[in-house]
Amino acid sequence: MSSTTPLANNPGYVLITGASSGIGAEIAREYSRRGRSLILTARRTDRLEALARELGVNAPCVVITSDLSQADAPRRLFAETQARGLHVDTLVNNAGYGVPGRYLSSDWRVHADFLQVMITAVGELTHLYLPAMEQAGRGRILNIASLAGLVPASAGHTMYGATKAWLIRFSECLALETAPRGVLVTALCPGFTYSEFHDVNGMREKISKMPKFLWLTSEQVARIGVDAVEAGKTRVITGAPNKLVAFLCKYLPDALARALVASKTKDFRDAE
Known part of the structure; x- marks a missing residue:
């Protein structure tokens, strides 16, 4: 089955990577509430299957275990959905994590x-x-x-901000290319979000010291993201405090913005 199998006369699925927890799981719940059929993928099969049992009462919910750190994983995932006749009209690129510490504190393989x-x-x-x-002539991609x-870099988690900056620019370029063809692309830019993300990278103790008003729940972030891509917004920042931070970093002199970010991020980012 080719990658150009028509979607128009087939029920479209929402494919969500990193769907086993956090924002990914909440995006699955949000789409399920809207009656959408789901394909859930991540590394943890047990978590995916539990979520599928929860959401499968609303609409079809398919689990495909995949480890995207493996070079052939995207092709294998695509081949599996094609073989099953699962036509994806919404792609949510959510899988992600952070590598704490200095750049040289981890092996290159990491x-x-x-x-x-x-x-x-x-x-x-x-x-x-x-x-x-x-x-x-119709599709959605939520990154x-x-x-x-969107803010100046700081020490620690060296490539995290760089990859997210790439993702934002990629989404913006792609949105301009695909909108005339009916495909809407959105980059969702959350700030501090209650999820397992900070447990996985070992920063829970530090990050929990941040003021409560800076935080949103994964459910809030998921709803904002799904609403944004359905409305055709190319980029959306979650929460008023985060929008203010992005605004200040954009318009303050570069040196001052870098100094401010560096002074604050040392409170919650591991640079050792």
Whole structure:
């Protein structure tokens, strides 16, 4: 089955990467509430299956286990959905994590896997699923970026902000290319969000010291993101405090913005 299988006369599925927890799981719940059929993918099969049992009462919910740090994972995931006749008209590139510490505190293999998940897999999955969306004249691509991609860099988690900045620019370019063909693309830029993200990268203790008003729940972020892509917004920042931070970083002199970010991020970012 070719990558350009028409979607127009088939029920479209929402494919969500990194769907086993956090923002990804909440995006699945949000689309399920809207009656959409789902394809859930991540590394943890047990978590995916539990979520599928929860959401399967509303609409079809398919689980496909995949580790996007493996170079062939995007192609295998695409082949599996094609073989099952699951026509994807909405792609949510959500899978992601952080690598704490200095750049040289981790082996290159750790960074290479990180880049595979955060950039290469996103680009390849989009390249695989987009042709059918354009042929059908309808599609949605929601890329989960971060406020970190819009503010000056700081020490620690060296490539995280860089990959999110790439994702934002990729989404903006893609949106201009695909909108005339009926495909809407959105970069969602959350700030601090209650999820397992900070447990996975070992920063829970530090990050919990941040003021409560800066935080949103994963459910709030998911709803904002789904609403944004359905409305055709190219980029959306979650929460008034985060919008203010992005505004200040854009219009303050570069040196001052960098100094402010550096002074604040040392409170919650591991640079050792």
